Amino acid sequence: MTSSEAFNRFHAVIPAGGVGTRLWPLSREDAPKFLHDLTGSGTTLIRSTYDRLTPLAEGRTMVVTGENHRDAVIEQLPELQQSALVLEPEPKDSAAAIGLAAAILHRRDPESIMGSFAADQVIAPVDVFQEAVREAVVTAATGRIVTIGIKPTHASTAFGYIRVGDAHQIPGAPSARHVVEFVEKPSDEVAKQYSGSGDYLWNAGMFVGPVALMLKHLAATEPELHAGLTEIAAAWDTEAQDEVLQRIWPTLPKTAIDYAVAEPAADVGDVSVIPGDFTWDDVGDFAAIARLNPAAQQENMIVLGKQPRVYSEDASGVVVSDTQRVVALIGVENIVVVDTDDALLVTTTDHAQNVKKAVAALKKKGDSDVL
Amino acid sequence: MTSSEAFNRFHAVIPAGGVGTRLWPLSREDAPKFLHDLTGSGTTLIRSTYDRLTPLAEGRTMVVTGENHRDAVIEQLPELQQSALVLEPEPKDSAAAIGLAAAILHRRDPESIMGSFAADQVIAPVDVFQEAVREAVVTAATGRIVTIGIKPTHASTAFGYIRVGDAHQIPGAPSARHVVEFVEKPSDEVAKQYSGSGDYLWNAGMFVGPVALMLKHLAATEPELHAGLTEIAAAWDTEAQDEVLQRIWPTLPKTAIDYAVAEPAADVGDVSVIPGDFTWDDVGDFAAIARLNPAAQQENMIVLGKQPRVYSEDASGVVVSDTQRVVALIGVENIVVVDTDDALLVTTTDHAQNVKKAVAALKKKGDSDVL
Numbered sequence: 001m002t003s004s005e006a007f008n009r010f011h012a013v014i015p016a017g018g019v020g021t022r023l024w025p026l027s028r029e030d031a032p033k034f035l036h037d038l039t040g041s042g043t044t045l046i047r048s049t050y051d052r053l054t055p056l057a058e059g060r061t062m063v064v065t066g067e068n069h070r071d072a073v074i075e076q077l078p079e080l081q082q083s084a085l086v087l088e089p090e091p092k093d094s095a096a097a098i099g100l101a102a103a104i105l106h107r108r109d110p111e112s113i114m115g116s117f118a119a120d121q122v123i124a125p126v127d128v129f130q131e132a133v134r135e136a137v138v139t140a141a142t143g144r145i146v147t148i149g150i151k152p153t154h155a156s157t158a159f160g161y162i163r164v165g166d167a168h169q170i171p172g173a174p175s176a177r178h179v180v181e182f183v184e185k186p187s188d189e190v191a192k193q194y195s196g197s198g199d200y201l202w203n204a205g206m207f208v209g210p211v212a213l214m215l216k217h218l219a220a221t222e223p224e225l226h227a228g229l230t231e232i233a234a235a236w237d238t239e240a241q242d243e244v245l246q247r248i249w250p251t252l253p254k255t256a257i258d259y260a261v262a263e264p265a266a267d268v269g270d271v272s273v274i275p276g277d278f279t280w281d282d283v284g285d286f287a288a289i290a291r292l293n294p295a296a297q298q299e300n301m302i303v304l305g306k307q308p309r310v311y312s313e314d315a316s317g318v319v320v321s322d323t324q325r326v327v328a329l330i331g332v333e334n335i336v337v338v339d340t341d342d343a344l345l346v347t348t349t350d351h352a353q354n355v356k357k358a359v360a361a362l363k364k365k366g367d368s369d370v371l
Numbered sequence: 372m373t374s375s376e377a378f379n380r381f382h383a384v385i386p387a388g389g390v391g392t393r394l395w396p397l398s399r400e401d402a403p404k405f406l407h408d409l410t411g412s413g414t415t416l417i418r419s420t421y422d423r424l425t426p427l428a429e430g431r432t433m434v435v436t437g438e439n440h441r442d443a444v445i446e447q448l449p450e451l452q453q454s455a456l457v458l459e460p461e462p463k464d465s466a467a468a469i470g471l472a473a474a475i476l477h478r479r480d481p482e483s484i485m486g487s488f489a490a491d492q493v494i495a496p497v498d499v500f501q502e503a504v505r506e507a508v509v510t511a512a513t514g515r516i517v518t519i520g521i522k523p524t525h526a527s528t529a530f531g532y533i534r535v536g537d538a539h540q541i542p543g544a545p546s547a548r549h550v551v552e553f554v555e556k557p558s559d560e561v562a563k564q565y566s567g568s569g570d571y572l573w574n575a576g577m578f579v580g581p582v583a584l585m586l587k588h589l590a591a592t593e594p595e596l597h598a599g600l601t602e603i604a605a606a607w608d609t610e611a612q613d614e615v616l617q618r619i620w621p622t623l624p625k626t627a628i629d630y631a632v633a634e635p636a637a638d639v640g641d642v643s644v645i646p647g648d649f650t651w652d653d654v655g656d657f658a659a660i661a662r663l664n665p666a667a668q669q670e671n672m673i674v675l676g677k678q679p680r681v682y683s684e685d686a687s688g689v690v691v692s693d694t695q696r697v698v699a700l701i702g703v704e705n706i707v708v709v710d711t712d713d714a715l716l717v718t719t720t721d722h723a724q725n726v727k728k729a730v731a732a733l734k735k736k737g738d739s740d741v742l
Contacts, residue, residue, distance in 0.1 A: 025699075311733055313725065326714040326741045328396075328729045331722030332706075337715075343697040344710055346717055351702030354684065358699045362682055370697045 003134070003172045006141035009113045012057035013101040016046055016065035016073060016119035017091055021356045022285040025343035026320055029371055034119035035072050038283050039292045040304060045283070046119040047076045052126050053117060056133055062086060062105070063119070064097045083237070089249045094205075095225060095260035096252050099218050102211040103233035113140045115208035116257070121282050122292055128278040135173040135274045136208040142170055145209035145217075145265045147179065149201025149273045150280045155191040158284060158353075160184055160203040160258070162273055179271040182263050201273065204280055207262060213270065217261045225260065228252045285352035286336040290318040301329065317349060343370040374505070374543045377512035380484045383428035384472040387417055387436035387444060387490035388462055392727045393656040396714035397691050400742055405490035406443050409654050410663045411675060416654070417490040418447050423497050424488060427504055433457060433476070434490070435468045454608070460620045465576075466596060466631035467623050470589050473582040474604035484511045486579035487628070492653050493663055499649040506544040506645045507579040513541055516580035516588075516636045518550065520572025520644045521651045526562040529655060531555055531574040531629070533644055550642040553634050572644060575651050578633060584641065588632045596631065599623045656723035657707040661689040672700065688720060714741040 020033030027033040034046040041048060046063075053061050064086040065073050074080065086100060098116050105112040115133060123129045129148075136146040149162040165178035182203060186194060194200035207214075219226040228248045235244035265271050281288055290302045297303075301312045305321030311328045312319075317335035319327055327339055336352060338345040347355065363371055391404030398404045405417040412419060417434075424432050435457040436444050445451065457471060469487045476483040486504060494500045500519075507517040520533040536549035553574060557565060565571035578585075590597040599619045606615035636642050652659055661673045668674075672683045676692030682699045683690075688706035690698055698710055707723060709716040718726065734742055 025697075309738060311729060311736065311738070313729060313732070314722070325712075326396075326733065326738050328714070328716045328718075328726075328733065330716070330718035330725050330729055332703075332717055332719060335703075335717060337717055339715055342695075343699070344708075344715065345699045345701070346703055346706065346708055347699075347701035348703060351685070354701050355699075358682055358684060358701055361684070362697065362699065365682065367680060367682070367697050 003138050006113065006137050007056075007134075009109070009111050009141070010057055010060065010137050011105050011112055011114050012053040012061040013098065013105075013114050013116045014046065014049055014053070014061065014063045014119045015094060015097045015101075015116060016063055016069065017088070017094075017097060018118075018120065020120065020283075021359045022353060023283070023289075024338075024355055024359045025340045025345055025370060026322065026338050030068065031072070032069070032120075033283065035069070035076065038289055038304075039122055040296050044076050045122070046073065049117060049119050049121065050077055052123060052129065053115075053133075056130055056137075057115075060084075062101055064088065064101050065119075066091060089246055092249065092252050093254040094257040095218070095222060095255045096229070096249075098207070098257045099215070099225060099229045099260070100232060102214050102218075103229040104236050106211040106215060107233045107236055110212055112211045113137060113209065114211050114214070115140075115206070117206055118282070121204070121280060123281075124279050129276065132175070132274045132276045132278070133208065135175055136206075138172040139168065139170055139176040139272050139274065140208045140210060143210065143213065144272045145207060145213060145262065145270055146176070146272045146274060147262065148204060148206040148208070148276045150204050150276050150278075152195035152200065152202055153279070155188070155195040156202065157185055157188055157191045161186065161194050161200040162203050164199055164201060164273055164275070168272060173274070175274050176272050177275070178269070179266050179273045181266055182258065201275055202280070203258075204276070204282075205258070207257065213265075214261055217265045217270070221264045222253065222255060222260045225253050225255070285355060286318055286320070286338065286347070287349040287352040289320070290336075290349055293318075374509050377484065377508050378427075378505075380480070380482050380512070381428055381431065381508050382476050382483055382485050383424040383432040384469065384476075384485050384487045385417065385420055385424070385432065385434045385490045386465060386468045386472075386487060387434055387440065388459070388465075388468060389489075389491065391491065391654075392730045393724060394654070394660075395709075395726055395730045396711045396716055396741060397693060397709050401439065402443070403440070403491075404654065406440070406447065409660055409675075410493055411667045415447055416493070417444065420488060420490050420492065421448055423494060423500060424486075424504075427501055427508075428486075431455075433472055435459065435472050436490075437462060460617055462625075463620065463623050464625040465628040466589070466593060466626045467600070467620075469578070469628045470586070470593075470596060470600045470631070471603060473585050473589075474600040475607050477582040477586055478604045478607055481583055483582045484508060484580065485582050485585070486511075486577070488577055489653070492575070492651060494652075495650050500647065503546070503645045503647045503649070504579065506546055507577075509543040510539065510541055510547040510643050510645065511579045511581060514581060514584060515643045516578060516584060516633065516641055517547070517643045517645060518633065519575060519577040519579070519647045521575050521647050521649075523566035523571065523573055524650070526559070526566040527573065528556055528559055528562045532557065532562075532565050532571040533574050535570055535572060535644055535646070539643060544645070546645050547643050548646070549640070550637050550644045552637055553629065572646055573651070574629075575647070575653075576629070578628065584636075585632055588636045588641070592635045593624065593626060593631045596624050596626070656726065657689055657691070657709065657718070658720040658723040660691070661707075661720055664689075 020027035168176040300316035308321040315329040391398035671687035679692040686700040
């Protein structure tokens with residue numbers, strides 16, 4: 001099979017879910033991370049993701065998101081065909097979201113190859129990413145599930161890792177390697193070992209594979225989920241679509257695509273990896289926002305917002321101004337201030353990961369109106 | 372003269388001016404410090420000041436404030452007679468404000484004794500303060516200007532000091548002492564020396580004296596100011612009052628009562644002091660607010676506001692919440708957060724004094740709408 005034949009079978013899928021709790025109060029249940037411009041690029045993360053995939057899958061990019069985000073997603077992606085928008089009645093984690101896309105694509109064409117790329121990631125340079133996806137598609141066409149792993153730039157404990165094995169010999173995919181195993185987020189010490197060894201890549205959650213192969217692994221690992229998705233897909237593109245979706249979806253089990261497909265597939269040697277030599281960030285917290293926005297620097301402060309009115313003195317860190325208010329910062333180092341109409345966060349870049357805990361506590365306290 | 376005769380001549384004067392710039396953005400040009408409840412007492416500082424003086428000068432308490440604060444002051448002090456409210460067309464510093472009160476009281480009764488007590492001070496216990504004022508009035512009736520000095524509790528560099536001399540022998544004023552001199556805010560080292568010596572008291576800016584004697588010193592030191600105030604006072608309580616005030620007031624020089632009256636009077640031996648054995652705070656900055664509000668403590672945070680919705684974790688300091696917004700504080704120590712509708716301040720208790728500088732910078736930047 002030629003590379004161009006493989007590409008005719010390729011569909012990009014963008015799962016757009018996840019609130020991004022560590023980015024509260026900017027990111028909310030009704031305005032999640034992917035609907036924001038977090039890099040000062042002028043476009044939202046989902047729009048950037050879509051644009052990055054267009055040269056690879058023009059007119060063949062599907063978005064899977066929550067029913068409640070329908071209007072916001074269409075506003076961001078007005079060219080999206082109705083048949084390319086899959087709306088989840090409620091969040092069911094990544095195995096259901098990606099599995100449903102796989103099942104729908106499989107019903108439409110059992111030979112489809114899909115690539116799943118989350119809506120809230122920041123990648124540069126784009127052409128290096130695209131070349132990695134091209135190799136992944138070519139590798140997938142040989143009957144494999146292919147992930148794109150990121151070369152570690154530091155000993156991160158925030159990501160899972162991929163242990164890389166021998167090289168493949170696939171024409172058109174010179175970088176392709178076998179995956180030995182996926183490993184969970186490591187301790188500090190283990191992360192140092194992994195990132196220095198050259199044998200490990202970060203797991204960025206990007207999966208490219210023949211839908212038939214992905215569904216086969218899903219059926220083996222999560223038969224109930226597979227059965228439900230198959231029933232929904234059978235009704236897709238028919239008049240019964242919505243009725244069946246609304247009836248079956250709430251009954252589906254919640255699990256991650258990693259557990260349901262990638263790891264069991266790796267265990268039987270079905271997974272390959274393309275090492276990605278591009279910078280990649282999942283914008284996990286406000287420290288990431290500071291890191292990703294050097295251009296927004298005013299003296300020592302990173303200042304984001306439509307019309308920020310920030311005064312700072314002896315201060316450093318990041319301010320996200322979502323209001324018209326004047327923000328004055330005096331004598332605070334590595335501060336994080338996120339100013340929105342109904343909620344204010346004050347923390348430091350060192351504590352950025354703890355924001356998730358605060359959101360959980362606010363929910364418990366009954367302050368859900370601002371979540 | 373008996374103590375009761377002296378009291379029949381006594382009038383309290385409350386100068387209510389000064390924005391309290393170091394308390395921005397809570398304190399504003401149109402809502403200065405004295406109009407806020409900064410101690411969690413449930414009453415504003417001006418109301419507390421008035422109530423503290425009522426047992427000493429019931430129906431004989433005068434307020435001098437800006438025209439623009441007229442309605443707010445009347446709302447706070449509904450019982451205030453029109454003749455007891457003096458409205459400045461524009462701020463002209465303390466010598467003009469207190470001097471005008473002295474000149475008006477002198478026109479009404481040349482034998483009047485006045486006591487001037489700023490509207491934005493916090494004092495406890497009140498009965499100890501009142502006893503000190505009683506001694507001051509008795510001492511003033513012997514023909515002296517009397518200040519109430521505060522026994523230093525630490526080596527403050529934020530206040531001027533009063534050097535105390537020999538004791539008087541005045542019946543009804545056993546604590547009265549001569550004042551040797553007033554001294555400016557000292558350096559750290561000098562402050563330590565002063566506060567440890569027993570010979571120095573803090574200058575709290577409280578002055579009690581016969582209006583005739585105060586005006587005599589004002590005439591000698593600031594003849595232009597004295598002449599202007601005399602002209603205004605001559606028209607007071609007549610139909611010409613407002614016309615003359617509006618015409619003369621803008622021409623008056625700006626200076627402090629300390630320079631215009633207290634210091635020159637001390638130089639010629641006309642000043643006495645009653646040591647005040649009460650706690651006294653001029654609520655100069657947000658560090659003072661933290662200090663004065665132990666009762667508002669939620670775990671390690673001092674939280675002030677009508678309906679604060681504050682979540683804190685690994686955090687300490689003070690939050691003033693003037694909005695309905697949720698405020699989340701994570702991993703910030705000794706933080707000061709002041710959350711108002713149009714401005715937000717984030718600093719630390721150590722930097723509380725620098726807020727004044729920020730306000731000056733905002734003014735320069737053209738952000739006067741929030742000052």
